Amino acid sequence: MVAFTKGHGTGNDFIIIADPDGQLELTAEQVAVLCDRHFGIGADGVLRVVRSSAIAEGAAALAEEPDAEWFMDYRNADGSVAEMCGNGIRVFAHYLVRSGLADIEAGSTLSIGTRAGVRDVTRSVSGYQVDLGAWRLSRVDPLVRADGLTVTRPGLGIDVGNPHVVVALASDAELGLLELTRTPELEPAPAAGANVEFVVPGEPLVRDGVGHVRMRVFERGVGETLSCGTGVAATALAVRYWAGAEAPDNWKVEVPGGTLGVRMFPAEDGEHVALSGPAQLVYQGEVDLV
Structure with a gap:
């Protein structure tokens, strides 16, 4: 059995799975079943919470920002890997804070690794703000x-x-x-x-x-x-x-x-x-x- 948390940002919903040490191998087929709204939990995607040091793609994140302890391993509902998710990273940050894995103090930022690079998250009046970087x-x-x-x-x-x-x-x-x-x-x-x-x-x-x-x-x-x-x-x-x-x-x-x-x-x-x-x-x- 695998523990999960369900979360959403303005209705864009995600299955969050904590795997700090990168021990869980999620296949595309498993992700698709989990996200199926009839035969699974139902979601637009899966957020795997893993330390940057425990996933291959995390090396680039740590090279960019050594404080990026956590990496958002995001998969679309069909199991395909995605570079970034703007709603997902706010939900990811909220999960880290609520679970005690990280904290975002007033005036500070939380750096999170993604396949699109490191993204900085802060608290905002409406919840969380993420700097999506240069466009x-x-x-x-x-x-x-x-x-x-x-x-x-x-x-x-x-x-x-x-x-x-x-x-x-x-x-x-x-x-x-x-x-x-x-x-x-x-x-x-x-x-x-x-x-x-x-x-x-x-x-x-x-x-x-x-x-x-x-x-x-x-x-x-x-x-x-x-x-x-x-x-x-x-x-x-x-x-x-x-x-x-x-x-x-x-x-x-x-x-x-x-x-x-x-x-x-x-x-x-x-x-x-x-x-x-x-x-x-x-x-x-x-x-x-x-």
């Missing part, structure tokens, strides 16, 4: 086809540690008509796939110096989710890019599972983007790995 526009902007859209739409490729394609829609009605039970088609298709965000600007777009948008997302390896943290960041970055030089650096992004905050700020290695929002632990249990 970049992708070299290719695919055309996007999705059920419910009458015509193909242009997408903007953005990388925030994992790949995204953001698509602008005209209205809430168009956003609601999307049928995301089938994977949107990207042309050209990125080699590693991408999360696809569909976004509608608020009316007005900017209120009291803060941008407002609404979003739905199809996550690679998962399907439509109630929220996607890195997708929220990519969405805010895309809308700011489209809006031009006068657009704000602070955004509120509404997703089906709630609202998240995004902030852009300068750093030594280029502009960074930070994501803030709640993290909750829901229940604990034990499960057989088959």
Whole structure:
């Protein structure tokens, strides 16, 4: 039997498994069964809590930041390995704090290793804030086809540690008509796939110096989710890019599972983007790995 904790960030839910010494070998098939909402626990992904020193990918994290004791080994619901998860890392940090494995004192940061590099987490008014690091526009902007859209739409490729394609829609009605039970088609298709965000600007777009948008997302390896943290960041970055030089650096992004905050700020290695929002632990249990 393996102990687990169920947690979520704005409805983006995860199975958390503590494996500090890296003794548990999770196969893609096991992850898929655990995440199955009919035959397993049900989740958008699995967060394995392992020390950076106990996982091969952790060596790079420790070289980047020796204080990054913990590594977030994240798997999508289909068992595939993912680079980063913005909601997941806040839930991961909350688990570390609640379980006594780490602490985030006022004014301090907790460094966590991921496959996208070390990410720093702090406490925020709404829960936790994570610095997602430097972002970049992708070299290719695919055309996007999705059920419910009458015509193909242009997408903007953005990388925030994992790949995204953001698509602008005209209205809430168009956003609601999307049928995301089938994977949107990207042309050209990125080699590693991408999360696809569909976004509608608020009316007005900017209120009291803060941008407002609404979003739905199809996550690679998962399907439509109630929220996607890195997708929220990519969405805010895309809308700011489209809006031009006068657009704000602070955004509120509404997703089906709630609202998240995004902030852009300068750093030594280029502009960074930070994501803030709640993290909750829901229940604990034990499960057989088959």
